[in-house]
Amino acid sequence: MSKKILVTGAAGLIGSQVVKELISRKYEVIAVDNFSYGHNENDNSLVTWLKEDITKSNFENIFNELKPTGVIHCAAHPGGKSLQEPVLDVEVNVLGSMKLFYQAAIAKIPIVYLSSSAVYGPSELTRGLKENDELNPGTIYAACKVACENYLKILEKGYGLKWTILRLFATYGQGHKGNTFQGIVNIMLTQLLNGNKVVVKGSLQRVRGLVYVTDAACAIVDALETEKSRSHIINISHETPSTIENIIKIIIKHMGKEDAKIIEEEGTVGDPMYNYADITKSKEIINFEPKYSLEEGLKELVDIKLGK
Numbered sequence: 001m002s003k004k005i006l007v008t009g010a011a012g013l014i015g016s017q018v019v020k021e022l023i024s025r026k027y028e029v030i031a032v033d034n035f036s037y038g039h040n041e042n043d044n045s046l047v048t049w050l051k052e053d054i055t056k057s058n059f060e061n062i063f064n065e066l067k068p069t070g071v072i073h074c075a076a077h078p079g080g081k082s083l084q085e086p087v088l089d090v091e092v093n094v095l096g097s098m099k100l101f102y103q104a105a106i107a108k109i110p111i112v113y114l115s116s117s118a119v120y121g122p123s124e125l126t127r128g129l130k131e132n133d134e135l136n137p138g139t140i141y142a143a144c145k146v147a148c149e150n151y152l153k154i155l156e157k158g159y160g161l162k163w164t165i166l167r168l169f170a171t172y173g174q175g176h177k178g179n180t181f182q183g184i185v186n187i188m189l190t191q192l193l194n195g196n197k198v199v200v201k202g203s204l205q206r207v208r209g210l211v212y213v214t215d216a217a218c219a220i221v222d223a224l225e226t227e228k229s230r231s232h233i234i235n236i237s238h239e240t241p242s243t244i245e246n247i248i249k250i251i252i253k254h255m256g257k258e259d260a261k262i263i264e265e266e267g268t269v270g271d272p273m274y275n276y277a278d279i280t281k282s283k284e285i286i287n288f289e290p291k292y293s294l295e296e297g298l299k300e301l302v303d304i305k306l307g308k
Contacts, residue, residue, distance in 0.1 A: 003027040005224070006068035008054060008100065009075030011035055013175035013183065014114065014168070017217035018072055019047060025221065030066050032057075033075070054096030059103040070224055071104050071111040073097065079118055079141035080181035083269060086140045093144035101151055105159035112224045115149055117169040117209065117237070117275055118142035128209070128241075128278030131167070131233045138270025149233065156231065164229040166220060169237035169277050172297065173213030174304050184208060185298070188248050193305060196260045202267030204245035209237035209276030212297035215290040222286045234282045238290045241276035250295060254302040 005022055009015035010031035022029050028046050034053040050062065054075055062068075077085070077092035097113075104111045120129050121136035137143040155161040172185035178194075180187050191198045211219075219236045223229045245262070252260050282288035292300070 004030065004066070004068050005070045005072060006030040006032065006062065006066075007072045007074060008032045009073075010049075012074060013173060013186075013213055014171055014216055014220070015072075015074035016175045017173065017213045018074060018220050021217040021221045023047065030062065030068055032062070054100065055091045058099050063103045063107050068107075069109055071100065071109060072220060072224060073100055073111060073113050076114070077141070078182045079116065079139060080183075080187075082139050082141035082144075089140045090144060093141065094147055097144075097148045098151060101148075101155055101161070105155045105161040108160065108162075110162040110164070110224065110230065111152070112164045112166060112220055113148060113152060114220070115145045115165050115167045115233070116142065117167055117235070117277065118270075119146050119149070119167060120272070120275065121270060122272045123274060126207075126274050128239070128276055129235065130278045131235055131281055138272070142270065162230045164223045164231075165233040166223055167233060167235050167277075168216060169209040169211055169235065169275070171211050171213055171216050173216075173301055175213060184244070185210070185247065185251070185301070188251055189301070189305065192251060192255055192257055192260060196257060197263060198248055198260060199263045199265055200244060200248070201265050202244070202271050203273065204243065204248075204262065204264055205273075206244045206271070207241050207274045207276055208244065208247070209239075209241045210247070210294055210297075211237045211290060212292035212300075215292055215297075219282065219286060219288050222288070226286050229285050232281070232285055234285060234288075235277040235279050236282055236288065237277035237279055238292070238294065239277070239279050240294065242294050247294070247298070250298045251302060254299050255306070 011033035082089040121138040176186040178190040
């Protein structure tokens with residue numbers, strides 16, 4: 001593959017790390033972001049930055065003038081805001097995505113689409129979720145992701161579009177702006193950086209699969225480079241799940257805030273009790289082997305946030 005990749009959401013948590021990974025592999029990068037949630041951390045001669053809102057751009061000029069040879073679509077309206085801003089969620093996550101999909105289809109270049117574990121929705125399954133398990137989206141965000149997965153399949157039949165769908169489980173790491181609506185780890189860490197308590201919406205015994213952003217970025221670029229990944233939906237996560245309580249306790253330990261209070265409140269709509277992955281398929285297709293355990297990833301993140 002020629003090395004010029006368009007990355008949307010390139011200033012966000014995942015997108016910024018994807019850009020770094022592409023640079024390390026000597027790709028040219030067309031980095032697109034509206035900078036609503038992220039910021040530019042990747043000034044490099046290999047990167048061309050474009051401030052674009054995917055709800056307003058039709059991407060035609062970008063494709064015609066800069067001629068990318070592959071696309072990684074990271075941009076999204078946050079799942080934590082989808083119920084409060086449902087129309088915007090659909091505008092960004094569906095209409096914005098379709099504009100990008102259509103241009104990639106016309107240009108006949110491969111696209112890696114970042115879907116989400118949220119598509120599985122509330123589930124009674126207490127085992128790792130498999131890619132062929134029933135989808136039951138319980139949020140506007142998840143419904144948008146399911147729609148986009150279906151659009152890609154239809155565009156493949158109609159235009160020959162080459163796609164890979166990666167269902168990322170809870171992704172954490174450097175690059176998240178501190179807030180209380182985006183990312184399990186980010187929400188907990190933001191509260192502890194600003195005080196001595198954590199308010200948790202939902203049971204502390206909820207079980208989650210997580211993946212450190214460095215591992216996720218490697219998997220994303222590997223999927224782009226692997227022809228065998230085309231027309232496949234693949235889970236991306238560490239294979240060892242954790243309870244919410246355990247995640248918080250690890251963060252507290254590495255922050256040295258053992259006296260912090262943990263407060264449990266009523267959960268949010270569509271938030272499942274169990275959400276973790278079977279990653280057999282990712283191992284088989286893209287040779288995915290996460291390097292960071294939860295303990296290692298959280299320690300590195302806390303150290304970065306504390307300036308250690």
